[in-house]
Amino acid sequence: MAVSYKVCIDCADPHRLAAFWAEALGYVVEDHSAFIQRLLDDGVPVQDAVTELDGRFAWRHAAAVRDPDHPVHPERGTGLGGRVLFQVVPKPKQGKNRVHLDLHHGPENVEKEVARLCELGATRIGEGQEGGSRWVVLADPEGNEFCVA
Secondary structure, eight states: OOOOOOEEEEESOHHHHHHHHHHHHTOEEOOOHHHHHHHHHTTOOOGGGEEEETTEEEETTEEEEEOTTSOBOTTTOOBSSSEEEEEEOSSOOOSOOSSOOEEOOOGGGHHHHHHHHHHHTOEEEEEEEETTEEEEEEEOTTOOEEEEO
């Protein structure tokens, strides 16, 4: 049986990264406001874990993006398909990522996509080539590396 999973990325500002990656992947930022409101209405003590963002409740230390073409959990607002979670950690990023995302746009679209992502806040940090394949290495707004191929 296949295992359900999400990719988790440690960060300082989960909402900023969620907004960036939603644009980068063509995903949507998950909306947990109805679930949070239900918890508050039920008296569950989550006030310290909640913030208000764009007029809606959101988790203070986490945000996620999801594939808009997959179903969503009806109560929690979490995606049931491809998902990336951004979570606050106390220490800043140090060194190279051991895991990274590769965004495949095809060789004819690499430079156009790199330019778009840089306009969104990415930084171009290198490129590579091997066996006829070429990719550009970028860093997201917090320095997490990813590739466009």
